[in-house]
Amino acid sequence: MRRVLFIGILQILTGGFLMAQNDQNNPGSNHANKFEQLGSILPTPNEYRTASGAPGPKYWQQRCDYDIKADLDEQALKIIGSETVTYYNNSPNTLTYLWLQLDENQHSSVNNANYQTSSSMPAQVTVQSLQRMEEDKTDNGNGVNITKLKDVLGKPLTYIINKTMMRVELPVPLKPGQKFAFMVDWNYKITDRMARGGRGGYEYFPEEDNYLFTITQWYPRLCVYSDFQGWQNHQFAGRGEFALTFGNFKVQMTVPADHVVGATGECQNYAQVLSPAQLARWKTAQTAKEPVEVVTLAEAKENEKDKAKTKKTWIFHANNVRDFAWTSSRKFVWDAMPAMVEGKKVMCMSFYGKEAYGLYRKYSTKAVAHTIKTYSKFTIPYPYPVAQSVEASNGMEYPMICFNYGRTEKDGTYSEATKYGMIGVIIHEVGHNFFPMIINSDERQWTWMDEGLNTFVEYLTEELWDNKFPSRRGPAWSITDYMKLPKDQLEPIMTNSENIANFGANAYAKPATGLNILRETIMGRELFDYAFKEYARRWAFKHPTPADLFRTMEDASAEDLDWFWRGWFYSTDAVDISLDSVKYARIDFSAQPPKDTMVLQNLAKPQVPAFDDISKIRNRNTDSIRFLTDVDTSLRDFYWRYARGYEPYDSSKYGVAMPSNLEKVDEATKQKYQNAHFYELTFSNKGGLVMPIIIEWTYKDGTKEVDRIPAQVWRYNENKVVKLFMKDKEVAAIKLDPMRETADINESNNSWGQVVPEPSRFQVFKQKQGAARGQSTGINPMQKAETKKGL
Template identity: 75%
Template structure:
């Protein structure tokens, strides 16, 4: 008989046209990227590897600075040695003055649309009114001389500073100059930004996160010359590798953490704390160098003396540090291919019950996991700082995750903390080592890092509810109106949906490549090749695209074209099924149950058991961290597994679609071969593999995969003839939700009505990562 299921098309307009023959129904989506990518040359090859004449600049810094806690001011001086490794003669240098972001007169000047709301934040009005005058923030340059003391000319253009060279700097030469500066440190909660201070009124103390704090060189590269785009805020940084020596003078009772290794712990720590530091070198569990009781005592006694901490870091692109008397500081070693990495955490009492248990172990887990997928972690330390923040720098990062005052916390807070620590520590690999240009291509660090974060979360706990990575989690973004979308290949400052575009879509795309298109073995080899080729270098998107193909023998231009250069979603529909020897007339029955009143949080397990989780469980070589280290199993580990009671009166249930089974008589009636001609439509525009799950009359299932190239001669409609030994009762497209198909109502045959929707509302949180409100831990304690 003949059976046809007709479905409605999703109308979409093109976001951009990068095709040679857009009027054709084929030959476009599989067209090679060709001239869209830069022409290969002796610096960057067609294979995606650095060329025989690849070069990059170097810049060394010797910095001394002093922190004035009372007046929230930083004063510094730096000796800068710039090496011209390029084949070009330079007549000037460009520096970034990132602190000018907070200046009312020297910021980038970029503005966005705004409107008057009925309820207006006073701080917002204060900032708007403040813009009329100089608010006093931003870098103040007090001295600029060459190595002989001769004054140098310079020009400040908003967040950039051009230094005029007294004589041209030829290839192979170096130039040394000295720079003195100061600035007022901003309140991060008032002025936003990645660095500044947080004030704790209940104990009268400060927590300083010193980032983008010194004038630093812009990147000069073979593919664009000076990268001196203004610093607006969302677009992060393009930076030059070099060696750092940094001396920070701070209040004597502060604990300091920074990029690299401290050179004078024995001088800045008393005998007791230095002995603990030495014990931590071989500790099996995080050892507290400064304890909670000591941190609480320090909060009540503020020293007027100072100490100078000295740090050194080699072959890094940046330097950041933190300082506060509020810190608990713990440490333990991790080992990557036999090399010791000191993993450390700094956190106040507000985060103690979370960070003391998880932070340093998560640092160690992240370093080891990323090393497995890329290259061995090369630095001697890795550090996590709780600062109600989320930002990354070489060997140190700032994260969030605070408890209730009683020490309990919600599962959302814990999972958010786990995710942000993995994410920010992971940034050591992308872009701190694989040093892409974040100012231009946010996705090259955030997207690649979020993908590796997902792999690492999966290896942490198979039930961890990762928000970015599985294909089904990107569907809501992919189905948005086209005027709210832009291609991944968009400058960071011009993105509307910044998180989905720069983080979720590229990381999801890489996971689709790994699990669905290339397979783990091919993908992992190619991805590792890219990471190793471009470690401590400056890659571009073309270098990634070309390497992934070069190392795998997979033609992926169709994928880069659709997923990275376009905005079309995946929406493949089953239009019709012609069945021979089959009489499939059974009507599907759908049962559903609406949401009940929402109460206490239910266990935060993933909504869908995605393919990565399934394969990771099946892989006998994988042992999840919470299985290897049972000390990481807390209340929520048990809660997610039904080992802690959950109040079912608050729980709402939904019943998935189900079909009436065919009876035995019907199964026995049809014998021999069965032929099925299935017609498919590409309604979304993005070509993807076709994955079919056949359900047979005997109840068995079979999954069949058709490579994406089936669309190469007709990108809109294809048909496929299948020969089966058994009768088919239903066909399901993309059963494991691997392709981010935005409309699953046209993925089934026979057609199944869509389930009713329900809404979930998330409570607002005050500080980032601050646990608030009644949580299951508190309720359990009340019993």
């Protein structure tokens, strides 16, 4: 007989909290909903995209090459361009037309996407706003003008423009494996980016009558045609960015002769466009340890004084990129230095005016180098020869070049917010080279695959820049103000970008935070980093979907994460785990175990089926069936007879001894457990989102201990968990999520006992902006310190 040690429990103390209703997918059940597999939510795997998340054996994607000539007319503020486009049909489908993007139509009053929003009567208006309302009634002349569209033989092609999209009819169907080349001539008026917004345009500096041009989404370019959706031809409404096809670019840009040009790719003719001194500095920069000014501050200031009457043509090549952008201005200082990424040299460069010199000269190029090195560690080695940062009071990314903000005050000082905002935006925009310029997701459909993944690695990169870096997005605690908003102000991460109310929080911060929680709290760094690198490796220079990410992360880590994707990405649930009650107990070694007892019992009745089912009846009536107990009568025993009534049933009650299976513990056991303290904790899921339960125990001797319970503890009851713990010391206080790593939106129900008061909170998702993006206002500490020095 197995003996079980007996202990008595006493000294029970209970504390309770109120519970809130928990919204679930299936309100009739309190389990299995949160841990249900994504199943049919994800697309069915096929020969193009496998169930593991990897490209399939028949994966394909299109290619498009461009040969572009562009003329920048600074006086007329106009771009005149011509291009030869060569499109390769690598799909298994025959195409009868092509879709191109005309993104500059965003600025047209007649050909924009016409995604209107609500508006109301203002308390006051500006003249500019009145002019915009008046302008919207007529054709403002902005947008792309197509002046010629023909095939390489000179035959005109039929086309139609629908808002920001252009469909080109193919003269003959384009079969799999074939290519089609055509030529487009076009032009558009460059808009005032500072007044009208947008990613491309000009910034005007009236004090010196100069311009800084950012020429982006500026040429007619092919939409993506893919296996998972066909043509991606959603209209460009200004927010959802770009799904683009990889290819090779040759671009010639004719600009005023005193302009400095930075662009996607490598310049082919520096010897013709730079002065001998500048060319010598460029060569010196190839092996420099610190950034070298190729165009100096003195030269930039001199260029600002007089405008050149002639022009120069800069020629750039870029291979295997999805887009091409450039910048041009006579205001630019240009510095450069190399960075080594796994033995390969990458030229890191920055372009900036005198207004940003005090910040960009010190930080920008080094931030570029730090970014490509760090991202290479977490994803794939940076594959391109160049990485560039341009100060343009902006924040936007393109292959090998990006536009950022960060200017000093006129006295050269700057605020701390300006400094870290500038470094953060440089890291973010340079990081976009990886997401989505290389790992080429569809930004217009799933903004978070671009912005969210990039913001996550930006956070890792900022943390490796400075351990005190004031990162705004990534830490779990910083997303809680957003996640506690009313449900009618929230939408799932998987929402299309044009339909998101709180864009920065939803598309940038929440997915970045989710990945950080996966890395630090759920999977651990080793498993996460391996799986994340595998995703980057699999989908570099390809077109991944969310399913490819989700499946790869699970495939490479052996972690079932469907519960996390479902909760964090497909719902608006929040984390709010409440510590509802605590019961405390000690062992009572003096308690006596129960004694042996006598009970009256009936004998067991024959085990006869309650119903004579059809199979038994048919078996009895089938001549070919003989039962084994009839064939071999030695198998007939007492119970064979008992079941048939040959042995009568005795209904009398008999006394049966029931010995206790408990006994007192021995002295050794008593010594072992005499200092044991037992705590039963009850948790409730008030926010709806399941998450690991992290418990910090503070003992009465001042020491601490942390227990981590995986999220699967909720699988049998998604509303409530009861858990017993044995501790060898008495507990003074209990706190859930002490490092604030699960994004719990209500920390007031996370504690029991003597706890340290929480610090005051601040709003995370409010940002102050000045006239020039990233420039500080008011007196900054640097100015104050300089003032004191002068006293």
